[in-house]
Amino acid sequence: MPIDFNFMVGGEAGQGVQSVGFLLAKVFARGGYHVFADQDYESRVRGGHNFFRVRVSDGKVDAIAEDVDILIALNMDSIELHQPNLVKQGIIIFDGEKIKGVSGDNGNLFSIPLEKMAEKAGDKLMINTVALGAALSMVNYDLNILNAVLVDRFGKGEIGDMNIVAAKAGYDYVQSEHKGKFRKINPLSEDKRMLLTGNEAISLGAIAAGCKFMAAYPMTPASSIMEYMAAKSKGLDLVMVHAEDEIAAINMSIGAAYAGVRAMTATSGSGLCLMVEGIGLAGITETPVVIIDGQRPGPAVGLPTRTEQGDLQFVLHAHHGDFPRAVLAPATIEDAFWVTVNAFNWAEKYQLPVIVLTDHHLASSYATVDRLDLSQVTIDRGMLFSEKEDEPLEYMRHRVTKSGISPRAFPGLGKALVVTDCDEHDEEGHLTEDAGERTAQVQKRLRKLIPLEKEIGTPEKYGPKRAETTLIGWGSTYGAIHEAVDILRREDASVNMLHLNELWPFPAKAVADAVSKARNSYVIENNATGQLARLIKAETGYAVSGRILKYDGRPFTPADIAQAVRKEGG
Amino acid sequence: MVTVSDYAGLKPAWCPGCGNFGILEALNRALIEMEIEPHQVLLVSGIGQAGKLPHYTRGNVFNSLHGRPVPPAIGAKIANSELIVIAVSGDGDAYGEGGNHFLHAARRNNDITYLVHDNQVYGLTKGQASPTSDVGFITKTTPYGAASPVNPIALAIVSGASFVARGFAGDVDHLSNLIKKGITHRGFALIDILQPCVSFNHKNTFQWYQERVYKLKDERYDLSDKRAALEKALIWGEEIPIGIIYEENLPVYEDQLPALSEGSLVKQKIDPRRVEKLFSEFM
Numbered sequence: 001m002p003i004d005f006n007f008m009v010g011g012e013a014g015q016g017v018q019s020v021g022f023l024l025a026k027v028f029a030r031g032g033y034h035v036f037a038d039q040d041y042e043s044r045v046r047g048g049h050n051f052f053r054v055r056v057s058d059g060k061v062d063a064i065a066e067d068v069d070i071l072i073a074l075n076m077d078s079i080e081l082h083q084p085n086l087v088k089q090g091i092i093i094f095d096g097e098k099i100k101g102v103s104g105d106n107g108n109l110f111s112i113p114l115e116k117m118a119e120k121a122g123d124k125l126m127i128n129t130v131a132l133g134a135a136l137s138m139v140n141y142d143l144n145i146l147n148a149v150l151v152d153r154f155g156k157g158e159i160g161d162m163n164i165v166a167a168k169a170g171y172d173y174v175q176s177e178h179k180g181k182f183r184k185i186n187p188l189s190e191d192k193r194m195l196l197t198g199n200e201a202i203s204l205g206a207i208a209a210g211c212k213f214m215a216a217y218p219m220t221p222a223s224s225i226m227e228y229m230a231a232k233s234k235g236l237d238l239v240m241v242h243a244e245d246e247i248a249a250i251n252m253s254i255g256a257a258y259a260g261v262r263a264m265t266a267t268s269g270s271g272l273c274l275m276v277e278g279i280g281l282a283g284i285t286e287t288p289v290v291i292i293d294g295q296r297p298g299p300a301v302g303l304p305t306r307t308e309q310g311d312l313q314f315v316l317h318a319h320h321g322d323f324p325r326a327v328l329a330p331a332t333i334e335d336a337f338w339v340t341v342n343a344f345n346w347a348e349k350y351q352l353p354v355i356v357l358t359d360h361h362l363a364s365s366y367a368t369v370d371r372l373d374l375s376q377v378t379i380d381r382g383m384l385f386s387e388k389e390d391e392p393l394e395y396m397r398h399r400v401t402k403s404g405i406s407p408r409a410f411p412g413l414g415k416a417l418v419v420t421d422c423d424e425h426d427e428e429g430h431l432t433e434d435a436g437e438r439t440a441q442v443q444k445r446l447r448k449l450i451p452l453e454k455e456i457g458t459p460e461k462y463g464p465k466r467a468e469t470t471l472i473g474w475g476s477t478y479g480a481i482h483e484a485v486d487i488l489r490r491e492d493a494s495v496n497m498l499h500l501n502e503l504w505p506f507p508a509k510a511v512a513d514a515v516s517k518a519r520n521s522y523v524i525e526n527n528a529t530g531q532l533a534r535l536i537k538a539e540t541g542y543a544v545s546g547r548i549l550k551y552d553g554r555p556f557t558p559a560d561i562a563q564a565v566r567k568e569g570g
Numbered sequence: 571m572v573t574v575s576d577y578a579g580l581k582p583a584w585c586p587g588c589g590n591f592g593i594l595e596a597l598n599r600a601l602i603e604m605e606i607e608p609h610q611v612l613l614v615s616g617i618g619q620a621g622k623l624p625h626y627t628r629g630n631v632f633n634s635l636h637g638r639p640v641p642p643a644i645g646a647k648i649a650n651s652e653l654i655v656i657a658v659s660g661d662g663d664a665y666g667e668g669g670n671h672f673l674h675a676a677r678r679n680n681d682i683t684y685l686v687h688d689n690q691v692y693g694l695t696k697g698q699a700s701p702t703s704d705v706g707f708i709t710k711t712t713p714y715g716a717a718s719p720v721n722p723i724a725l726a727i728v729s730g731a732s733f734v735a736r737g738f739a740g741d742v743d744h745l746s747n748l749i750k751k752g753i754t755h756r757g758f759a760l761i762d763i764l765q766p767c768v769s770f771n772h773k774n775t776f777q778w779y780q781e782r783v784y785k786l787k788d789e790r791y792d793l794s795d796k797r798a799a800l801e802k803a804l805i806w807g808e809e810i811p812i813g814i815i816y817e818e819n820l821p822v823y824e825d826q827l828p829a830l831s832e833g834s835l836v837k838q839k840i841d842p843r844r845v846e847k848l849f850s851e852f853m
Contacts (some may be wrong), residue, residue, distance in 0.1 A: 200852065233829055245670055248641040255632065257649075421632060423617075
């Protein structure tokens with residue numbers, strides 16, 4: 001019987017919810033399991049209610065589940081809010097000496113003196129570690145794996161030892177006091193996968209792609225990219241500048257890219273609002289820059305620590321005037337690595353801004369990923385000017401070419417002078433108001449879209465080739481839609497999926513084909529208006545037959561989508 | 571040998587008599603005298619009459635958006651630390667639209683030279699008040715008079731810039747020397763350059779400046795004394811000091827970046843395998 005098991009940790013900010021959740025994910029990843037974990041937290045440092053879900057499976061998982069098998073409740077709210085998600089034989093681990101007056105089915109409740117045991121182990125702050133040991137004991141998991149993970153996390157010294165004692169206390173308590181209702185979950189293999197968040201996958205992708213410069217301004221959910229890049233800027237040829245604002249961040253990145261290094265910035269929607277001028281600057285100066293937009297619900301500050309896919313129409317149009325850009329949206333955490341690599345290549349090949357749309361859900365969720373195969377990473381810097389072959393004094397940065405792509409030279413590396421301007425410019429890069437030169441430059445820039453369009457892959461299809469209902473999504477909803485298709489097909493529904501991780505230039509032909517062939521076509525989007533549906537209509541002329549939308553700041557679960565499709569009559 | 575012809579750019583589209591001509595000449599002279607070749611220089615400008623300057627000389631040019639010459643200049647300098655990076659702004663560009671970048675570049679002490687053409691008025695948009703317009707200055711957008719001006723010299727000093735100077739477009743020799751010193755200086759070097767606007771500023775004219783400016787070299791004070799420098803920075807009116815007002819060797823932003831100790835970023839080869847050593851922390 002396949003294993004699909006769900007843990008949840010709930011508590012206030014500051015109680016170590018994130019820490020236990022991460023460690024749970026890590027111990028099962030180490031044991032060879034596929035893991036998907038997500039974090040739900042409020043925009044505060046202390047208090048409130050946070051939870052962390054960890055799904056453990058022996059098959060690939062890219063989405064969260066609604067069911068909870070074991071709930072570690074560090075406060076009363078966790079019990080009250082999440083008890084309805086508990087499966088029939090599920091268990092709530094809590095400290096009955098601290099959380100009084102818990103009511104409900106006694107068979108599900110399992111009180112452990114967490115605080116007392118933590119204190120005995122050396123520090124009552126380790127309540128969460130005791131609970132972690134207890135939760136793993138419920139499924140008779142290998143304690144040695146947990147010990148190794150605790151040492152990695154807390155070091156070999158006193159703190160590491162104390163945590164090992166605390167975890168063992170929780171583990172032993174369950175072994176002696178609780179008659180296990182769960183099956184044993186045994187480690188699968190030594191074949192270790194990587195456990196990554198979406199932002200870590202993006203950071204690794206950027207480093208693999210040769211990104212040497214990043215400038216950014218902290219903003220949830222993108223901050224962890226800048227923090228990671230800053231942390232790794234020692235020992236790598238990499239600089240991360242914490243800029244004074246988003247405007248500076250994108251303009252610094254553009255300056256670095258102009259000078260010849262691969263450069264990026266990362267922000268969220270309202271930070272991107274400030275960066276908009278830079279998108280056009282990169283457009284007219286034909287400077288490659290990669291912009292990560294970790295979407296969260298807007299407008300303005302919206303819901304700072306929650307998720308949405310509300311920036312699609314914004315990033316397609318952000319800035320005035322006509323110029324080419326590319327928009328990508330990773331489907332999964334693994335895909336975030338490859339899409340980022342691709343973004344740097346396209347930015348340089350076509351000398352334009354490339355926007356990577358992720359969202360809070362993808363950015364901060366964890367998933368296991370097979371060790372990334374770096375032999376598959378290619379670096380394509382596009383057309384470069386060679387002073388050996390051409391006369392440097394005749395170099396023109398914006399030379400009008402058939403493809404629209406002008407070879408790049410980098411300032412100071414040779415005799416060629418690299419001149420560019422945010423005003424309209426002539427081929428040399430000097431400002432001009434000449435009508436003919438203006439027209440030639442606009443056309444040259446737009447011509448770059450022709451080869452770029454050919455780079456766009458076919459959207460991923462899943463399920464039967466022909467189906468009555470096609471579910472269409474983009475970006476981080478991939479896992480949930482994919483699994484919803486499985487759920488519905490088990491109910492004998494005729495349903496398949498079309499998923500886009502490359503949104504602009506728009507793959508109109510493939511999408512038109514899918515929409516026109518399905519009897520029902522529903523977009524599944526984490527926004528209020530169906531922004532992809534509008535894009536499909538604009539680019540293909542086809543209207544989808546329905547929109548399944550969620551804009552409460554929470555990610556879709558597969559069950560959400562399956563239920564909505566049933567309601568639509570698909 | 572570097573000569574005048576190396577720096578012959580496009581024909582300027584400035585008004586005859588504009589102070590920008592003096593600044594252009596002073597910059598060219600500084601570069602020529604320092605034996606710097608055009609391909610070694612990157613001029614990053616913003617928008618305004620000053621922003622056009624790079625087109626009228628020769629060098630690598632990144633003519634950026636209004637208010638934004640400083641951030642791309644910083645990015646380019648970090649990407650290629652061998653480039654001589656000079657940012658060029660007007661007073662609106664530097665102290666209005668780009669005010670935040672100015673403060674933070676000074677604070678970080680980024681290794682760039684910043685020339686600000688300061689004519690106390692907007693030229694390109696035809697005569698509106700600027701952040702440095704004298705108090706009470708009446709324009710189409712300030713019919714009741716401009717509010718009190720920013721003091722760029724004092725702002726730069728208190729923000730942490732390590733080289734702060736004021737020049738005058740009417741004294742090319744003096745200005746050219748200041749620019750040379752600014753380029754030589756390691757760290758953020760601001761040179762605020764007083765300049766008449768013959769079309770739109772009929773108060774602060776060439777003659778007005780000429781009667782007021784005096785060279786600080788005649789005085790003796792410790793250039794690294796912040797308090798003494800601030801006192802000089804506050805002088806404005808009947809007398810206006812020009813010259814280096816503050817200079818100190820302070821930690822330079824780029825020096826604390828470990829990646830730059832291996833040489834210019836742009837010269838280091840791209841190798842995807844460099845990420846492999848990071849994988850173990852995710853296992």
